[in-house]
Amino acid sequence: MIQFHRVSLEYPVTRTLALEDVNLHIKKGEFVYLTGHSGAGKSSFLGLLIKSLKPTKGQVYVAGDPLAKFKAGRIAQHRRRIGMVFQDHQLLDHLSVFENITFALRITGAPAREWEERTMHVMRMVGLEFKRNSFPIQLSQGERQRVAIARAIVTNPVLLLADEPTGNLDPDVSWEIMALLDEINLKGTTVLVATHSREIVDRQRRRTITLRKGKLVRDDPNGGYAI
Ligand SMILES: Nc1ncnc2c1ncn2[C@@H]1O[C@H](COP(=O)(O)OP(=O)(O)OP(=O)(O)O)[C@@H](O)[C@H]1O
Numbered sequence: 376m377i378q379f380h381r382v383s384l385e386y387p388v389t390r391t392l393a394l395e396d397v398n399l400h401i402k403k404g405e406f407v408y409l410t411g412h413s414g415a416g417k418s419s420f421l422g423l424l425i426k427s428l429k430p431t432k433g434q435v436y437v438a439g440d441p442l443a444k445f446k447a448g449r450i451a452q453h454r455r456r457i458g459m460v461f462q463d464h465q466l467l468d469h470l471s472v473f474e475n476i477t478f479a480l481r482i483t484g485a486p487a488r489e490w491e492e493r494t495m496h497v498m499r500m501v502g503l504e505f506k507r508n509s510f511p512i513q514l515s516q517g518e519r520q521r522v523a524i525a526r527a528i529v530t531n532p533v534l535l536l537a538d539e540p541t542g543n544l545d546p547d548v549s550w551e552i553m554a555l556l557d558e559i560n561l562k563g564t565t566v567l568v569a570t571h572s573r574e575i576v577d578r579q580r581r582r583t584i585t586l587r588k589g590k591l592v593r594d595d596p597n598g599g600y601a602i
């Protein structure tokens with residue numbers, strides 16, 4: 376599903392080497408944690424996968440496609456098959472919970488007759504069906520994070536990327552969110568989660584990839600957080 380072949384990323388201007396010679400293969404259906412200190416390159420890694428960033432060296436493949444070959448139209452199509460949960464969740468403040476989720480279906484071109492049912496389905500999955508008419512400002516942090524997850528999965532993506540989905544949440548809510556990501560993975564979606572949370576990674580015992588200063592320093596099939 377994901378392949379990195381000798382990937383390096385240097386940001387222009389500052390010339391920061393955010394990723395250095397990364398080689399990696401993630402198979403379809405896997406659940407993988409991406410860990411590392413602040414500044415290690417986790418968000419840059421995810422940015423390459425949605426092609427908001429381009430590698431300065433090497434090749435990134437998603438579902439066998441070399442992303443470097445994609446032109447603008449194809450990039451939009453590529454992003455439609457990926458669900459992305461951003462650290463700051465990026466909900467639209469002027470839209471209700473229901474509308475925020477439906478928005479993803481609208482922009483991916485899902486048939487309008489399906490919107491209501493699919494939106495209700497994911498709202499039930501994340502336990503927010505009673506908040507359908509609330510606006511983001513009326514929700515707790517954990518509820519907002521759950522709306523962001525619902526929005527990312529409503530399109531049935533083949534790949535779900537989550538950047539610190541439990542950042543700033545209390546442990547109970549973090550576990551609920553991780554259980555939700557597990558459930559999505561069990562339905563066949565490949566899931567990649569960037570996280571600082573040592574407890575979560577240690578307890579889940581999943582494949583864990585560790586970056587240190589842009590280098591892939593550890594790839595442990597049974598998890599465990601180590602820097
Ligand atoms: N737009 C940018 N321009 C220049 N350098 C950047 C930019 N974005 C990130 N960097 C640098 O690239 C490196 C990797 O940053 P990145 O955001 O990928 O780290 P991260 O592992 O996600 O960190 P955090 O855990 O704090 O979110 C850091 O040294 C950072 O300062």
Ligand SMILES: [Mg+2]
Nearest residue numbers: 417418419538
């Ligand atoms: Mg980050």
